[in-house]
Amino acid sequence: MPKILLTNYYGSKPLAFVQKLVPEGFELIPLEQPGQDEVIRRAADADYMLVGGRTRIDAKVLDSAPKLKMIQRSGVGLDSLDLEAIRARGLPLYVNEGINARSVAEHTLMLILGTLRRIGEVNTVTHEGQWLKHEMGIDCHDLFGKQIGLIGLGSIGTHVAEILKAFGVNTVYFKRNRLESDRENQLNVRYVSLQELLEGSDIISLHTALNDETFNLIGRDELASMKDGAVLINTARGGLIDEAAMLDSLKSGQLGGAGLDAFSEEPMLSNHPLMEMNNVLATPHIGSITAETFAGMIGGALENIALFEGGKSEQISARRVV
Template identity: 35%
Template structure:
């Protein structure tokens, strides 16, 4: 019997056009699913007959409870080489091989700057006014030159964001628990003495940390209270790093100038969620990694992962 493969969360309907799937012709029955699932039951109903699943990032979680309900599953592929939404230990217990693909770091860097610039110059507000025939100029832009950019995290993405900030003439500082002065100097920035110093002195704070036990809820009400009223918070990393309730309160009460957000505790974000309508929020539907080049790499390497698995020599395994 021909094994079945489901490509999940293909929101834009591009998975089959951005890669050469012909190596699977006659070997695998491939289908694509475009809409997100509302429940674990929906996932089981949609892919319970599949031996192979291609997941897009963390859009559909695969906890132990779901993996136990997918007895036919043998190969699970995720875009990227890290996926916190997959229980790797449970996958191993159920005999599921988990593989990944490469992922470019440039797209989330570029989107970070789209958010920073959009906030600084009120791009969405002014564009909406232009389209609606509203007032000609209603806002004053926030300068980047000479202002401080505080980066929480200075890994591959954070370092690239830092270099762009320096090109804008910003004073760039960074902090993470393991950041050394030497590492910061390599990037051309200064290591903040503490998280508190960074929050208290930065005009823009951008989050570039990996979500884990030490970073979950790292920015809560006390940390947001340290930020300047004129400061902006940008998060293109993971929503859970910032306490969502505390952030909502800070934005509603205008205790910070605004936030640029590409990640949310629940995705897709409910239609009636206040983050969709707060005037000091620039929100995007998790587009950080959503570019043609990334998708071409994801899907082409997913095909390669499937072929390698069928030939008994899986590559790019996670774990």
């Protein structure tokens, strides 16, 4: 019976969810604790890897899995995968691109609105029995009429732009390859340079991949060039932002707030200085996870593995990266 190794650690409830989706004739190998060492310990019998989370899949992991036939990425990011090591071993790698894009886009909008309306702090004080209607209300802001700057405009950024059309905002974007003018008109977006985006946007949202070129894309200089009181949103990867510089900017008020679903170290520690900031709305990299998207993401990935095992790789819906 072919065995599928989960490289992400799931607690009892999500694991039970995944177990129900395993195709007949396959056995699931779950992790007993998170981390690369545990993946290596459990990899010897794996015919397939269902890769999720932030655990690095590199030569050490692959060398511990001599039976491995194929790797299926449940999400879209590739920064946790050593592509050269995978390619050197001749292992096919499939990625389910775009499957969670709409969910992340909705989460992005939630963080934008939640940060502008200080929803985390408002919720907390209201639960504590404080009725600070005017005291807190006058420190909140409308979305209408603001300039939104999208850095990156792939599947997720495109969905964000589509949603924003209903809010009466001015949406600008920056990406390496500019869209055709017809597509810009459809999305109601305007192309600008990165510097112009930083200087003119009230809200800046990150939707680009993490790589050597984009690491700390938003650093001290970029933060200093933003409008006073601007809001920064990150539902992509934590490494896109210099977190120490962002913390200083939040403390000084240069940055008015941040809505963060991704961090340089995950899971985020409860005593991290960012968690002490009232103007930070934080979620645990949950933007891509809802009941609907998790079922589609995991179910689709497992179906692809079953197709590969059955010699029907031409029917796999995911993109083959390697």
